[in-house]
Amino acid sequence: MSLIASDLSVGRGGRPLLEGVEFSVAKGTALVLRGANGIGKTTLLRTLASLQEPLAGRIEVPREDLIYASHADGVKAALSVEENLAFWAEIYGRPLDGAVFTTFDLEDLRGRLAGTLSAGQKRRLGLARLGVAGRQVWLLDEPTVSLDRASVAAFEAVLRAHLASGGSAVIATHIDLLGEADVLELEPFRAAVVPETADEAFL
Numbered sequence: 001m002s003l004i005a006s007d008l009s010v011g012r013g014g015r016p017l018l019e020g021v022e023f024s025v026a027k028g029t030a031l032v033l034r035g036a037n038g039i040g041k042t043t044l045l046r047t048l049a050s051l052q053e054p055l056a057g058r059i060e061v062p063r064e065d066l067i068y069a070s071h072a073d074g075v076k077a078a079l080s081v082e083e084n085l086a087f088w089a090e091i092y093g094r095p096l097d098g099a100v101f102t103t104f105d106l107e108d109l110r111g112r113l114a115g116t117l118s119a120g121q122k123r124r125l126g127l128a129r130l131g132v133a134g135r136q137v138w139l140l141d142e143p144t145v146s147l148d149r150a151s152v153a154a155f156e157a158v159l160r161a162h163l164a165s166g167g168s169a170v171i172a173t174h175i176d177l178l179g180e181a182d183v184l185e186l187e188p189f190r191a192a193v194v195p196e197t198a199d200e201a202f203l
């Protein structure tokens with residue numbers, strides 16, 4: 001197993017959002033998180049990524065196996081596409097494999113300042129960090145936002161190759177990505193709303 005969540009509760013701003021979440025993700029497989037806007041998909045991913053503490057429960061995953069791709073692309077606007085990838089390669093202590101430019105369709109944009117990229121190009125650059133980092137467990141928050149159909153298909157192929165090589169992924173997405181992946185519906189884990197109570201007013 002590459003990631004196990006047991007009786008996990010997560011919240012935002014001191015308010016519980018999801019309670020008793022249970023799942024495991026085996027090597028070579030992906031889990032798709034589904035749920036309405038605001039249910040807590042991002043919060044769950046942030047918790048899995050150790051960016052915030054769980055309210056309760058346990059997460060089992062080696063920290064060094066993880067990489068989190070958030071809504072924000074994490075792109076440095078003042079650096080070129082190639083410099084961005086070289087920067088990340090250094091951060092992750094890996095050689096920069098030139099194949100990543102082809103995989104994420106960035107070959108023609110190598111020298112471009114990242115700040116001048118279109119939203120979809122910027123997203124491809126942000127996702128290319130996954131190809132550079134060499135991490136086993138990908139935590140992906142709406143990875144296909146801004147991507148055109150061809151880019152979505154290309155990213156799906158990247159995901160499949162990652163899984164085929166023994167990697168795994170947890171993906172929050174509203175689109176039908178990786179049709180064969182397990183799906184976790186979060187609605188049953190929605191935390192009960194605790195009604196606000198008030199004492200009698202001082203009159």
Ligand SMILES: Nc1ncnc2c1ncn2[C@@H]1O[C@H](COP(=O)(O)OP(=O)(O)OP(=O)(O)O)[C@@H](O)[C@H]1O
Pocket residue numbers: 012013017035036037038039040041042043044
């Ligand atoms: N920094 C914050 N402080 C307080 N509450 C927050 C904060 N960020 C998000 N929230 C709230 O936490 C709840 C869960 O948000 P989250 O982003 O995890 O949902 P989501 O399922 O990913 O939604 P979406 O499908 O819209 O991306 C929402 O009600 C949101 O308004």
